[in-house]
Amino acid sequence: MFDSPLSASAYEVLGVEPTVDAEELRRAYRLRLRQTHPDTGGDAALFVQVQRAWELVGTPERRAAYDRGHGFGVHEAPEWSGWRAPAVRTDTRPRAxxxxxxxxxxxxxxxxxxxxxxxxxxxxxxxxxxxxxxxxxxxxxxxxxxxxxxxxxxxxxxxxxxxxxxxxxxxxxxxxxxxxxxxxxxxxxxxxxxxxxxxxxxxxxxxxxxxxxxxxxxxxxxxxxxxxxxxxxxxxxxxxxxxxxxxxxxxxxxxxxxxxxxxxxxxxxxxxxxxxxxxxxxxxxxxxxxxxxxxxxxxxxxxxxxxx
Structure with missing residues (x-):
């Protein structure tokens, strides 16, 4: 979901800045869960997006990896290259x-x-x-x-x-x-x-x-x-x-x-x-x-x- 050039980032889905501390991030996640839960009138698709966002940035390790890969790290070069042109395939299986x-x-x-x-x-x-x-x-x-x-x-x-x-x-x-x-x-x-x-x-x-x-x-x-x-x-x-x-x-x-x-x-x-x-x-x-x-x-x- 968040690998699309058009998608909101995990931070935008949670309604916070990328610089917030861990506790503020957790509070934002819980608030967004309540706001989007289908049982309380929320949108089911947005509810799933909130859960997915938390999966990506909910722990220090995952958040660090997400930041590096999506250009949020100020001093570290991005590791993620999903938007580049695909590499030439080398397998020899029969293809269309x-x-x-x-x-x-x-x-x-x-x-x-x-x-x-x-x-x-x-x-x-x-x-x-x-x-x-x-x-x-x-x-x-x-x-x-x-x-x-x-x-x-x-x-x-x-x-x-x-x-x-x-x-x-x-x-x-x-x-x-x-x-x-x-x-x-x-x-x-x-x-x-x-x-x-x-x-x-x-x-x-x-x-x-x-x-x-x-x-x-x-x-x-x-x-x-x-x-x-x-x-x-x-x-x-x-x-x-x-x-x-x-x-x-x-x-x-x-x-x-x-x-x-x-x-x-x-x-x-x-x-x-x-x-x-x-x-x-x-x-x-x-x-x-x-x-x-x-x-x-x-x-x-x-x-x-x-x-x-």
């Missing part, structure tokens, strides 16, 4: 066919904007330094959060094996690619052809009337994804079996939420940890593919797909 660069466009935009925000002519030793990221404007942190979300999905799909093909950062804006009009991932496998949106809104997300809502949600993510898939389907001459929105585990109340059909396309909202199972068994109501249809869909997409 993969095309495109997951999260690539958003990482490039993040690096450009973080340097612009820091100041022209300033050389940043580490654009992923936790203290720097935490202090950056929301729209800059959002780019990094979305890039990380796309990279996590890419790793999950790759581990599904040779029976799957995935295209990342697929342009969906017509003849002139608009980087904002893209589909994060297209996945083709035995369970069907799916379009996937990988998101991190920085907090709890709920579903209302077939759409996502929450403090960090803007626009209509589900409807936008479905519309872009319909555009790609017409261009490539393929039929998508369903659409999937992938969110951080801590931001959803249950691992899988089936939304039914949106403009004729089955949609599911799933947690990151549940994505692998969903892609193997399929979304309820989605049509599976096999044999020559898999080969035909792969060929059509290869001939049509353009990357942002």
């Amino acid at each position: 066919r993969s095309y495109g660069h997951p999260g690539g466009w958003r990482r490039e935009r993040y690096l450009a904007l973080i340097r612009e925000w820091a100041g022209r002519g300033v050389t940043l030793d580490d654009p992923y330094d936790p203290a720097l990221v935490r202090s950056a404007p929301h729209h800059v942190r959002r780019l990094l959060a979305d890039a990380l979300a796309e990279e996590e999905t890419a790793r999950t799909v790759a581990d599904l094996g040779m029976g799957y093909t995935v295209w990342h950062d697929v342009a969906a804006g017509g003849r002139d690619p608009d980087p904002d009009a893209k589909v994060d991932h297209i996945v083709l496998g035995p369970s069907g052809l799916y379009g996937i949106l990988s998101e991190d809104f920085g907090g709890p997300v709920r579903v209302r009337r077939g759409e996502l809502i929450g403090d960090g949600v803007s626009g209509t993510p589900v409807a936008t994804l479905v519309a872009r898939l319909r555009t790609l389907a017409r261009a490539a001459g393929v039929r998508f079996g369903g659409a999937i929105v992938v969110l951080p585990d801590d931001d959803v109340m249950q691992p899988i939420t089936e939304l039914g059909k949106v403009r004729g396309l089955p949609v599911a909202v799933v947690s990151r940890s549940a994505l692998s199972d969903v892609l193997r068994r399929g979304v309820a109501g989605a049509r599976s593919v096999g044999g020559n249809e898999v080969f035909d869909a792969r060929t059509r997409l290869q001939q049509t797909v353009r990357f942002v």
Whole structure:
């Protein structure tokens, strides 16, 4: 939860400054527990966040490790590097066919904007330094959060094996690619052809009337994804079996939420940890593919797909 560039820090969740002493931190924790407890009218998601925050900073040892890793230590270099680009894998297990660069466009935009925000002519030793990221404007942190979300999905799909093909950062804006009009991932496998949106809104997300809502949600993510898939389907001459929105585990109340059909396309909202199972068994109501249809869909997409 707190590894997201958009998430509040453990101290912000507990409502204290990072410099408070241990006793004041404990008092704040107990107060926040009472304020957020569902039995007294509090929010269940916030109640879980408070408990998680205490797990991270509730003892001197854990607090010291958290401070070092998240840039709160004044004189110590951060040890945590979860926001950096992933290292190249060296294992040789059969993996899904993969095309495109997951999260690539958003990482490039993040690096450009973080340097612009820091100041022209300033050389940043580490654009992923936790203290720097935490202090950056929301729209800059959002780019990094979305890039990380796309990279996590890419790793999950790759581990599904040779029976799957995935295209990342697929342009969906017509003849002139608009980087904002893209589909994060297209996945083709035995369970069907799916379009996937990988998101991190920085907090709890709920579903209302077939759409996502929450403090960090803007626009209509589900409807936008479905519309872009319909555009790609017409261009490539393929039929998508369903659409999937992938969110951080801590931001959803249950691992899988089936939304039914949106403009004729089955949609599911799933947690990151549940994505692998969903892609193997399929979304309820989605049509599976096999044999020559898999080969035909792969060929059509290869001939049509353009990357942002």
